[in-house]
Amino acid sequence: MAKYINVNGIDIEIQKKKIKSLHLHVRPNGRVYVSAPNWTSEREIIRFVRANISWINAQLKKQEDRPGPDYYKSRKAELDKKIEILLPEWERITGLSCKSWHSRYMTSRWGSCIPSKGRLCFNLQLVDKPDGCLEYVILHELLHLIHPGHGADFKRDLDKYMPKWKTYSSLLK
Numbered sequence: 001m002a003k004y005i006n007v008n009g010i011d012i013e014i015q016k017k018k019i020k021s022l023h024l025h026v027r028p029n030g031r032v033y034v035s036a037p038n039w040t041s042e043r044e045i046i047r048f049v050r051a052n053i054s055w056i057n058a059q060l061k062k063q064e065d066r067p068g069p070d071y072y073k074s075r076k077a078e079l080d081k082k083i084e085i086l087l088p089e090w091e092r093i094t095g096l097s098c099k100s101w102h103s104r105y106m107t108s109r110w111g112s113c114i115p116s117k118g119r120l121c122f123n124l125q126l127v128d129k130p131d132g133c134l135e136y137v138i139l140h141e142l143l144h145l146i147h148p149g150h151g152a153d154f155k156r157d158l159d160k161y162m163p164k165w166k167t168y169s170s171l172l173k
């Protein structure tokens with residue numbers, strides 16, 4: 001049976017273990033627990049938690065600020081709707097076509113392309129950028145179907161299809 005203490009309105013689980021010192025943990029679901037050496041008294045644990053209460057509150061606050069799954073679902077629907085309109089338009093302009101595409105949350109890139117599979121991927125965070133940026137990424141990834149790198153051929157095609165591409169790419173730095 002898990003044992004709980006309540007400090008400042010926060011339920012905290014106590015996990016006694018064969019360890020040497022007290023540790024605090026805040027799980028992504030907002031669960032807080034203390035791992036404590038087997039010999040620690042409850043009073044000592046409470047003292048430890050009180051001493052760290054501002055850290056716990058800061059961690060919990062951070063998790064509240066983190067967007068939940070519903071947020072991503074609605075942003076994804078919003079972005080996908082735009083891509084459904086813009087991608088065919090850019091396929092028509094360039095004469096290139098992808099076999100499939102999807103969008104997902106990425107941290108290090110705005111889009112990706114697997115030329116051998118004709119598969120494009122778009123970063124969910126594009127939904128917060130001007131539509132021109134999304135169009136630029138669509139064009140950029142479409143061009144990777146025929147240009148593997150970012151060389152002169154690639155840039156020449158960018159210039160040709162979207163003379164202002166640098167304006168949008170600089171907004172994505």
Ligand SMILES: [Zn+2]
Nearest residue numbers: 140144149150
């Ligand atoms: Zn690229």
